Amino acid sequence: MEFYFSPLFSGSSGNSLFVKAGGVNVLIDAGGTGAQMESALRAVDVDLNELDAILITHEHSDHIKGAGILSRRYDLPIFANHATWRAMETKLGNVEDRNRKEFNQSFFLKDLLVEPYSVPHDAADPVCFSLSHNGIKLSSVTDLGHYTKRLLTKLENSNVVLLESNHDVEMLKHGSYPMYLKRRILGTRGHLSNDMAAKAAYDLVTLGVRGIMLSHLSEHNNTHSLAYRTVESYLKKKGVKTGKHVALSVLKKECDAFMYRIGGDNG
DSSP: OOEEEEEEEOSTTOOEEEEEETTEEEEEOOOSOHHHHHHHHHHTTOOGGGOOEEEOSOOOHHHHTTHHHHHHHHTOOEEEOHHHHHHHHHHHOOOOGGGEEEOSSOEEETTEEEEEEEOOOSSSSOEEEEEEETTEEEEEEOSOSOOOHHHHHHTTTOSEEEEEOOBOHHHHHTSSSOHHHHHHHHSTTSOOBHHHHHHHHHHHHHTTOOEEEEEOOOSSSOOHHHHHHHHHHHHHHTTOOBTTTBEEEEOOSBOOSOOEEETSOOO
């Protein structure tokens, strides 16, 4: 069975990833407004009445803004861990009891394996996800202040990893953000810098990852070209050639209306 995915939104104003595999259509996060989510999904020819679930990484608004609306309009179950549910339930509005789903370990949605992994971020109990079906694995790991080898090992042999590359440290330090926000972003429970993403990217390549999409870029403290150059340069120093050893790209804030196929030609 084929494995498709489409990044819908990526960045501090909204995040969402659509995945179609294992007989299910699922969203990782729904951080656009209801109207934005509907428009983005229709742009990649997804019938919203055929959505099966929303997976939530954590309760920050740029990840849940449209989740409650979609759940009510399309009778969609929302999956999150217990602490995240407690932190976000008042923000979502009314969600039917039958659509309140909790997880505390890996689980299946039909034939799609969903594996949540804890990440260090300033939220109640944040996670990232790996989704696997028929030998194909897609991982999305954003909103983390640092990474460990143990976490990256969980992502081993992913066909594609969406990896946070949030900010350039010097741009952030000399930018207009208030000091408390700079400290938060730079902290161990904040966001990955371009430099940290570069090191993580190299480690992921050594773990068998062959596709990396840099994501969750800051609007004010990063640029697409800077994120790409930082990671590409570090990989080159380590003997890893982009385009040969790993495919590297950068996601836009509002991603192109494109559906990627893993395990075959894009379509």
